[in-house]
Amino acid sequence: MVELRHLRSGGRLILPPVIRRFVALSCAFLSIVCSIGCRSNQVSLPMAHQAFAKGDLETATGVLNELADGSQTLRYPSELDLAVVELASGKAPEAETRLRQLREHFDAVAAVSVKDAASMVTDDRTRDFALADYEDVMLRTLLAVCSLSSGSGDATAYLLQAQSRQEELAERLAKADDGPRYNLQVALAPYLHGAIREASHQDYDDAERAFRLVSQIQPGFLPAAEDIARASTGTHSPKGHGVVYVVSLVGEGPQRVEEVAATTTASLQIASSILKTVRNEADDRDEPVLPNIASVKVPTVVVPESPIAAVGVRTALGFLGATQTVTDVGTLAREQCDAEMPWTIARAVARRVLKETSVAAVSDSIGLSGNAASVLEFAASSVWSGAEKADTRCWSLLPREFQVLRAALPAGPQTLEFVPLGHGGQPIAAPINHSLTMENGRNHYVFVFAPGQIVSIVDSAP
Amino acid sequence: MVPLLVLPWVAGCASKQYAHILANNDKDLVGSHAAGAATWNPLVEESVAKLLSRCPPDVRPVSYHMEGSQPIVEGPSTICFAGIENKSAEELGDFKDQLFEQIDSQINSGSSFRGISRRVVQAALLETRLRPDSLFLPGNRDVFAAALGKAGSPVDYLLFATITSGTTDRNKSSQRDYTLTLEMVNVHSGDFVKESAKIRKGYSKSRTGKWWNYGIFDQADG
Numbered sequence: 125m126v127e128l129r130h131l132r133s134g135g136r137l138i139l140p141p142v143i144r145r146f147v148a149l150s151c152a153f154l155s156i157v158c159s160i161g162c163r164s165n166q167v168s169l170p171m172a173h174q175a176f177a178k179g180d181l182e183t184a185t186g187v188l189n190e191l192a193d194g195s196q197t198l199r200y201p202s203e204l205d206l207a208v209v210e211l212a213s214g215k216a217p218e219a220e221t222r223l224r225q226l227r228e229h230f231d232a233v234a235a236v237s238v239k240d241a242a243s244m245v246t247d248d249r250t251r252d253f254a255l256a257d258y259e260d261v262m263l264r265t266l267l268a269v270c271s272l273s274s275g276s277g278d279a280t281a282y283l284l285q286a287q288s289r290q291e292e293l294a295e296r297l298a299k300a301d302d303g304p305r306y307n308l309q310v311a312l313a314p315y316l317h318g319a320i321r322e323a324s325h326q327d328y329d330d331a332e333r334a335f336r337l338v339s340q341i342q343p344g345f346l347p348a349a350e351d352i353a354r355a356s357t358g359t360h361s362p363k364g365h366g367v368v369y370v371v372s373l374v375g376e377g378p379q380r381v382e383e384v385a386a387t388t389t390a391s392l393q394i395a396s397s398i399l400k401t402v403r404n405e406a407d408d409r410d411e412p413v414l415p416n417i418a419s420v421k422v423p424t425v426v427v428p429e430s431p432i433a434a435v436g437v438r439t440a441l442g443f444l445g446a447t448q449t450v451t452d453v454g455t456l457a458r459e460q461c462d463a464e465m466p467w468t469i470a471r472a473v474a475r476r477v478l479k480e481t482s483v484a485a486v487s488d489s490i491g492l493s494g495n496a497a498s499v500l501e502f503a504a505s506s507v508w509s510g511a512e513k514a515d516t517r518c519w520s521l522l523p524r525e526f527q528v529l530r531a532a533l534p535a536g537p538q539t540l541e542f543v544p545l546g547h548g549g550q551p552i553a554a555p556i557n558h559s560l561t562m563e564n565g566r567n568h569y570v571f572v573f574a575p576g577q578i579v580s581i582v583d584s585a586p
Numbered sequence: 587m588v589p590l591l592v593l594p595w596v597a598g599c600a601s602k603q604y605a606h607i608l609a610n611n612d613k614d615l616v617g618s619h620a621a622g623a624a625t626w627n628p629l630v631e632e633s634v635a636k637l638l639s640r641c642p643p644d645v646r647p648v649s650y651h652m653e654g655s656q657p658i659v660e661g662p663s664t665i666c667f668a669g670i671e672n673k674s675a676e677e678l679g680d681f682k683d684q685l686f687e688q689i690d691s692q693i694n695s696g697s698s699f700r701g702i703s704r705r706v707v708q709a710a711l712l713e714t715r716l717r718p719d720s721l722f723l724p725g726n727r728d729v730f731a732a733a734l735g736k737a738g739s740p741v742d743y744l745l746f747a748t749i750t751s752g753t754t755d756r757n758k759s760s761q762r763d764y765t766l767t768l769e770m771v772n773v774h775s776g777d778f779v780k781e782s783a784k785i786r787k788g789y790s791k792s793r794t795g796k797w798w799n800y801g802i803f804d805q806a807d808g
Contacts, residue, residue, distance in 0.1 A: 287679075325715075326669045326718055330682065333672070333677065565715070
């Protein structure tokens with residue numbers, strides 16, 4: 125028991141050395157806690173998302189620019205979102221430049237290993253923001269979309285990069301014997317590649333391969349069968365016709381939110397191996413003793429409800445159809461997050477153990493023992509661990525789904541009517557007309573941004 | 587305190603990449619998972635050389651002309667490279683266009699033939715809505731030749747390239763044979779010349795796989 129006595133000398137409060145150390149240590153911890161998560165500016169990512177969903181692209185751009193120039197933690201997620209807003213605003217060259225720089229940045233940041241994960245003593249937000257695997261592939265695919273829109277001529281290269289990155293990541297997953305397993309394949313990349321190769325009127329075999337890959341990745345994409353048949357025996361379009369590809373970015377994309385998850389046997393086993401790695405313990409028989417941790421904060425994926433299900437397309441000739449899902453971003457995000465959950469929980473458990481060990485070591489080094497040590501350790505550990513937050517950063521302005529519709533139209537001026545369709549197939553807003561000029565035997569791409577309603581329509585370069 | 591002091595706060599570290607320009611006499615990289623430059627470059631050189639060596643040097647000049655008049659183009663025969671068809675088990679990725687240009691350039695560099703621009707070929711395919719693989723049919727060939735002629739590029743020969751592969755698996759090792767076939771069809775007579783080149787390649791999971799499977803004891807045999 126520590127004797128608590130208040131002594132006054134010359135107007136100063138004199139505390140016993142042990143208490144002074146405790147107070148100093150607590151202040152240090154509180155300052156760490158306060159420094160985590162404090163933001164001075166008033167803008168936030170949800171503000172940008174709301175503005176984008178309403179079609180207020182100017183406000184979304186302003187908010188994201190401010191966030192990208194602000195804290196390092198939110199810089200890269202904000203820049204990714206900013207590229208999407210720029211693309212929707214018709215500033216494809218700016219979006220392409222930004223995405224290219226981001227691709228180089230993310231390629232340079234090494235993947236976080238088990239040892240790196242264990243090395244963190246605050247929480248996962250202090251890590252460099254790294255893209256999820258599907259986001260990595262999507263970045264290259266969106267570069268191709270920017271290129272088609274700006275006419276920079278690099279679309280094929282970006283699409284090949286997307287497919288090559290996809291294979292590389294899939295191989296890395298397959299090599300990790302006891303690692304997570306999830307689908308990271310983005311069918312939009314081979315689909316656009318097939319569309320471009322088919323329009324050469326010469327490389328039908330490439331187009332057929334690409335469409336077969338699309339069908340394999342996204343079996344529910346029914347138009348793939350028609351695409352395969354056309355690429356293997358037919359031609360690009362009837363004489364005097366061009367082809368329009370409507371690519372719609374439908375719904376609000378997956379977001380990461382914090383939730384409290386219970387620890388599992390699998391996650392505790394992984395945590396144990398993380399701790400052994402950190403402590404360089406080679407002896408398998410000496411398992412680290414884990415404290416009783418029932419739950420930890422982790423990020424989980426939520427796909428916000430959106431009223432829009434697809435985009436209907438009509439011309440003067442009649443109803444062409446509704447766009448069909450070629451890549452379900454929400455499902456890709458959920459699958460990866462769920463598959464990685466035991467590792468995410470394990471990292472949080474390992475971090476908690478390291479914090480408690482550190483506090484105990486500090487308590488020991490300042491000579492505390494008995495109840496005083498217990499009080500200090502409990503207080504410091506609680507404050508330190510309580511300050512933890514899950515890393516909820518992600519590329520949040522990606523759509524819920526990428527959908528496409530292909531139609532052959534007579535060459536010459538055409539007016540397309542786009543209407544957002546609800547989950548029951550009914551129109552949920554007034555249609556929007558869009559004029560374009562079809563070229564004989566050529567592709568024309570139209571990108572429709574519809575997070576909840578149609579907020580923007582962007583044409584490909586002539 | 588030790589863990590706090592020892593453990594770095596840095597989550598990851600930046601990786602760097604380096605590059606250098608290859609000298610002409612540097613060897614091509616042998617692809618570990620797919621064909622690559624070390625396979626395709628020699629295949630193109632060998633198949634084009636074989637094809638050109640078999641073609642008669644005194645091929646009749648181009649014969650697109652108006653009735654009752656002389657041929658409007660004199661000189662070496664013109665050849666239209668219709669495209670490369672990939673029938674192999676591998677995706678060619680960015681190699682396909684590279685192979686096309688290599689073959690096209692090599693044929694043009696000889697004195698026997700004059701190539702037709704790829705853009706003209708694509709425009710003719712667009713106009714006729716014919717697939718390259720349908721040009722083997724005499725009727726389609728005539729329509730296509732007429733379209734090229736109308737575009738000011740009369741044609742004597744159509745050239746088709748096909749890539750095929752054959753894979754043999756043995757436990758964790760495999761052998762893949764790559765063949766590049768060039769087929770040249772005379773538009774006027776329908777005669778054709780065909781040449782191919784082949785490269786065999788072994789894939790294994792370990793560095794010793796080469797000696798294990800293809801060593802001095804001829805193990806590949808059994």
